[in-house]
Amino acid sequence: MIIVMQTKAPDAQIEAVIHRIEDLGLKAHVSRGEFKTVIGAIGDETLLRPEFFAALTGVESVMPIMKPYKLASRDFHAEDTVIPIGRYEAGGRTLAVIAGPCSIESEKQFRDTALAVRQAGAVMLRGGAFKPRTSPYSFQGLGEEGLKILQAVGGEVGLPTVTEIVDVRDLDLVVRYADVLQVGARNMQNFRLLTEIGHFDKPVLLKRNPAATIEELLMSAEYILSEGNHQVVLCERGVRGFDKATRYLLDLSAVPVIQGVSHLPIIVDPSHATGQRDLVAPMALAAIAAGAHGIMVEVHPHPDKAMSDGPQQLTPEAFKVMMQGLRPIAEAVGRCLQGAKATT
């Protein structure tokens, strides 16, 4: 950690920084320049927090040398992590397409969607049973009834299932019914939920909060990893932007950035990011071209009658067209869609 003192900081302030470093068991290296004194803390930086120094009088800025996350870091684990999910996987060279409706509304609606998306090449099923809705007056999901449909239909069509967990008290319930636990964007920093999920042996899909930096997303992954659950798949789904032309602003550069610093798989959700049906396919293709390990797309047999997020859900036909566009892109970047053979 590098501590830069304010111009003309008196010796007593410099000494205070040195003592703080030494108290924490590290060595201080002092470099007095013409204007500024710079102090390096030599040793195990994981014992330090920038705020330990920023709070001291006379300190101008504090610069960490190491990343604040460890288990999520590529420094810790150099190879790409590949997470088995049923007979499919997330991470590595093959691509996972997850599809399904925003909300599970009925057994028929979910089965129709599941059959259609499997037919078109999806290898995992998504469907919300507990829905985090901005308005208390909006449809909140079918609850356990929805989970039962998820599990039943997932079994029928032979695809692993993904569903969101919105309440730490539902954890045992959701774990029982679903194959992958989704932590939604709004719960990315619900640290208690992350900690509890860390105790399960279950893949997790962790979505980035619209106000979260990539580093904060990785710190949230670290909460899960540090409790022992190493099956974390990250998901970019758009950050808050100033242009209302799209619902959120999809940050595709997060894909190569994350792949540079972390070994965890990263997929992209173009449906929530754009909020508009017409933009889903172009952004799905772009995500794969940027190197994502997969995509998660919302599909509904009748988007115009959907109980939530209708405008962004694809019809089964549009999903099929998108999948046809996706295959050559995957090949162009030296990847292939999982389950590709089954669907031709």
Place this chain on the structure above:
Amino acid sequence: MIIVMQTKAPDAQIEAVIHRIEDLGLKAHVSRGEFKTVIGAIGDETLLRPEFFAALTGVESVMPIMKPYKLASRDFHAEDTVIPIGRYEAGGRTLAVIAGPCSIESEKQFRDTALAVRQAGAVMLRGGAFKPRTSPYSFQGLGEEGLKILQAVGGEVGLPTVTEIVDVRDLDLVVRYADVLQVGARNMQNFRLLTEIGHFDKPVLLKRNPAATIEELLMSAEYILSEGNHQVVLCERGVRGFDKATRYLLDLSAVPVIQGVSHLPIIVDPSHATGQRDLVAPMALAAIAAGAHGIMVEVHPHPDKAMSDGPQQLTPEAFKVMMQGLRPIAEAVGRCLQGAKATT
């Protein structure tokens, strides 16, 4: 609700919108312009969601006429809401200053802070027992031990207490010990937590998430209000900005904006917003000048030794100076600090 059709949308698409409006029990009013057809839905707009129409083919945009929140709206409740909190209050013409350390670290630390801030004019005590920390390796708070200190010291010094709830399972516990439940910025859209809090007869301090619009903040308040708990105090604490000169970007214009559309009290937290001690007092003064109903400020007897957020915590001396600066500002805007007499 106004639905604008795409240029040259065919009649069938226009008809589909009209049918949807009528199915929902409203009347459609169609206005065919030279380029665009515009359809108004006449009747109870609370039965509609924009997405019901945005999902239909040929619809270019959907514009609600009514706000999506009701109970939080000034249309519903024209007068300012004033919420009694112990022998003090939030809202109305008098100002509440809430102060205390980021985290409760020990009984001595909390009592020292409490005595100092009461002496300087604070009328409520804050102190974190459960801390939501970005890093799993950071101090997470003393838990119930901290709540006990909060309650004991609050009773000793005669000030109501505020503490954050981070887990819906801790609700009974926190309700037992604290006078005001704080919902932190990261839980602003933890809707289950909001719903449960709505069942209690307890004041709530609801902080704005850094990525939340003002409308979304009010929708989160609506979750609590609609369950029957009408004691919601809003808190602006900075949104995500692009300039790293401050931790977050304090949105003081949110104060008059909220006061225009809602009857709920709105206070400001300059400590978390700026993340820097030197900026707290100017922003506290500005908040009161902008019309806020109060402020919440972090104070620590030894910020340089704080276990969390040291850089933004004021010393008791700095807090006292800030309070001295605050009184004339309050008077200048025709307000007065609560408890002002007790502290002169």
Place this chain on the structure above:
Amino acid sequence: MIIVMQTKAPDAQIEAVIHRIEDLGLKAHVSRGEFKTVIGAIGDETLLRPEFFAALTGVESVMPIMKPYKLASRDFHAEDTVIPIGRYEAGGRTLAVIAGPCSIESEKQFRDTALAVRQAGAVMLRGGAFKPRTSPYSFQGLGEEGLKILQAVGGEVGLPTVTEIVDVRDLDLVVRYADVLQVGARNMQNFRLLTEIGHFDKPVLLKRNPAATIEELLMSAEYILSEGNHQVVLCERGVRGFDKATRYLLDLSAVPVIQGVSHLPIIVDPSHATGQRDLVAPMALAAIAAGAHGIMVEVHPHPDKAMSDGPQQLTPEAFKVMMQGLRPIAEAVGRCLQGAKATT
């Protein structure tokens, strides 16, 4: 245009809106709901500005029905515009790759780069002679000397050239030497410059300002188009984001959004957006997958010795690898790179 009045706006305020509409030569259509009165202005909306009504007392909000731009709109010109640039073009089904150094530093540096990028498949040459630099102490470009190099080398290698214009007084000069005038992000709303450029018969590359909405970008294009110059190519180069992991935040969804509302070609600059060499290729591929009409990429023979923007410039080798990756992506989306034959 739809004008929504505040709840319980008195009749006199409603009348004032009606008069304003009629004064402007349109008809007013009034719809009185239970809570709100909504007034539609029927007629030629181009005669109106939202501010004409938002300034009136009692008006809550104003919603335009038409886009504020005309000539840039697909409503005005349904077919994609294709702009010839030398023997290449921008827009349509073929893709243009523009490459070259950030700054022209010497004839040798520019020729070396030009030969390398032509060899790898670029069809236009970029190179800065006038550089807008954040710091007055940074290299500001070679000026006319640079323009001469640009023209000479462009002629030698047979590729059209693109260079930035930063001062309206340089317009005649730059027009003389370059084939395409680039308006940089910082000048996107230098309306005088746009107006003057509108008088020339010369292709323009108009870059999006980091704080500009897509609508504002199209309004800036409208400045040029409305003066008679219809050869405008748009360029997305990243908006301001909160995450410092990348220099700017590349908004690839702008590509399909723009293609939905405008007929103008839209290309992507992944170099300035990311600011990091390693992210350029993934984002270039993603841009083409998203449907962009081309990309503009910075290439330097020795990026580590570049006088500006070294960290984001590709070596000729890296550029060649990127181009090899680009071809199958182009094919996958049914496009092909211009000049493809020449380079195989």
Place this chain on the structure above:
Amino acid sequence: MIIVMQTKAPDAQIEAVIHRIEDLGLKAHVSRGEFKTVIGAIGDETLLRPEFFAALTGVESVMPIMKPYKLASRDFHAEDTVIPIGRYEAGGRTLAVIAGPCSIESEKQFRDTALAVRQAGAVMLRGGAFKPRTSPYSFQGLGEEGLKILQAVGGEVGLPTVTEIVDVRDLDLVVRYADVLQVGARNMQNFRLLTEIGHFDKPVLLKRNPAATIEELLMSAEYILSEGNHQVVLCERGVRGFDKATRYLLDLSAVPVIQGVSHLPIIVDPSHATGQRDLVAPMALAAIAAGAHGIMVEVHPHPDKAMSDGPQQLTPEAFKVMMQGLRPIAEAVGRCLQGAKATT
């Protein structure tokens, strides 16, 4: 400057950084940690740019120690700069209120406004003659005709005048008529314009671009200062935010941040920031409470008939009420309004 190498960067890469530092005439200090090697460049950091090192292979990050601006820095000039403007001033302990219409529309409109705002306590007059408008179809200002009115009325009422310069070619003209040159937000990085303005002996009001960091604003000031014109007044007028409840997001924390690092005066424009009449007064008061050296406010005799920005312009009556609210706030922070005596 501190250069952090990537984990396990080989010696050759470390050597390359050392050579680069030595080539530039500085000394390298190498610190090899367990994971990372950190290299400090000891000497005159103004000879370096971060990009000189960031472009080198194996470099993970580069951290400057010194600010990139010099003349604008408080390190260079410790005392607050006070800039005389006619018989008033900007900076120091007294406050300047600048008021007037968005655009000068006629001599009568400008004179009526000038008399009213002088009466209410304004000490400088603003009025636009050249208007930068998002739309080419909007009113663009009266041009030289407007400048003449500005000068004539300014002389009549005895107040110095401020007007925007939008084209470097108009500089001689505007300098002739106006007392203060305003550089608008959209031209904050029009570096040629800044450089030319630097050659004049004329006060400058430099507005922050909505996408600019505080550091970038100070770098733009540096352009003017470094050419010899030291009379730069900074102006915060809102940054781009994600919440459409206000036009821009007023960053009042910029006021104390700038005062910490720079000696230049900083004023606030609440009119453009909020875009709404009702928010102007609360934000003006907050600006003064935060320590601003003044405010600039738009006033129009008939805002509902204004040719630009009607919704944000105050009536003379509303301006008078705001001024009455401002005086006690100024006193509360130990300041006083300039010209206060003249207006009581």
